[in-house]
Amino acid sequence: MSRKKHRGEDTWALIRESLDDFKPAHLAARLREYLAPRLASGSRPPDERTRRSLLEGVDALLSEHAGAWYTHGFHGELPRQGAPSEPVVEGYIERILFTLGVAHEWLCTLDTYFRSVALPPDEEDRTAVLSDAVRRVLEITSEANGGGEAWHRQAHLGLGWLLESQGIRRTERLEQARREALADFTRAAPTPEQARRAADTLARVAVKEASARRYRDEGVS
Numbered sequence: 001m002s003r004k005k006h007r008g009e010d011t012w013a014l015i016r017e018s019l020d021d022f023k024p025a026h027l028a029a030r031l032r033e034y035l036a037p038r039l040a041s042g043s044r045p046p047d048e049r050t051r052r053s054l055l056e057g058v059d060a061l062l063s064e065h066a067g068a069w070y071t072h073g074f075h076g077e078l079p080r081q082g083a084p085s086e087p088v089v090e091g092y093i094e095r096i097l098f099t100l101g102v103a104h105e106w107l108c109t110l111d112t113y114f115r116s117v118a119l120p121p122d123e124e125d126r127t128a129v130l131s132d133a134v135r136r137v138l139e140i141t142s143e144a145n146g147g148g149e150a151w152h153r154q155a156h157l158g159l160g161w162l163l164e165s166q167g168i169r170r171t172e173r174l175e176q177a178r179r180e181a182l183a184d185f186t187r188a189a190p191t192p193e194q195a196r197r198a199a200d201t202l203a204r205v206a207v208k209e210a211s212a213r214r215y216r217d218e219g220v221s
Contacts, residue, residue, distance in 0.1 A: 012161040014068045016111050021067030022104050024097050030065050031058065031093045039081065039088045051080060058096065066100065074103045075153055106144035110158055113140065114165040127200075127207045130166070134181075134199035135192075137162050142189035152186050159202070168206050169213065177205040 038054060055078055062078075063071050079095040081088075117133050119126050137158045145151035159178055163170055170178075181198040184190070190198060 010164055011072045012114075012164040015073040015107060015161070016114075016165075018068035018072075019104070019108055019111060022069065022100070024101070027062065027066060027100070028093050028097060030061055031096060032089060034058070034061055035089050035092060039092065055080070062100070069104065069107055070100070073107050073157075074100065075157060076103055076150065102144065106141070106154070109140050109144070110137065110161065113137070114162060117162075117166060119166055123207055123211060127203045130206055131196075131199040131203035133162055133166075134159060134202050135195050138189065138195050138199070151189050152182060155185075155189075156182055163206065168210055171209050171213075174202075174205055174209050177202050 034057060035054075038057075058078055062074075066074075076099065079092075079099050081092050113133075113136060117129070119129055138155055141155045141158045142151050145154055156178065159181075160170060163174070168174075181202045185194070185198075189195075
């Protein structure tokens, strides 16, 4: 399924501002209008091409009606149609809304946490607080995704959004450090000790990069 997603930086502000736009009842009505004529009760199961087309249609509908938190923040996979024995349309809508609800709750939890983070001006203290924040984002994401393989992409995104939320510019060096911090944890979430080491490394790079940029800007001015 091909999905149009914004791949640039500074997406967190768009996500944060749209979190209240999640209206399950409204989405259910829209999904029902779209799915009912396409999933007629008693019809034979669709072939793979038809399944892909159906998912693309659902994604397009959600992109239009769910809000920016979906188009910019939902990076999971929409569920496929369930077993023929379940209520065809209503059962599928329920599964879609459950998947969206889990993702939306994760984003809301991140938002609440990001708002609580206050980075101090002292570089050593700033590094320590940011390291704690990185570890907390990893914990939140692992809890939301069950610590399985799906967590890695969300963790990568969550850390980027953490940096954005704190006004930290995502330089090439910092992006490399973010990738390297998670490189060993592609299949499962890190242990607390592994998360601490990765968080310390990423926090040090972030603070150094911010300091170097500030000194350059002051030198230019």
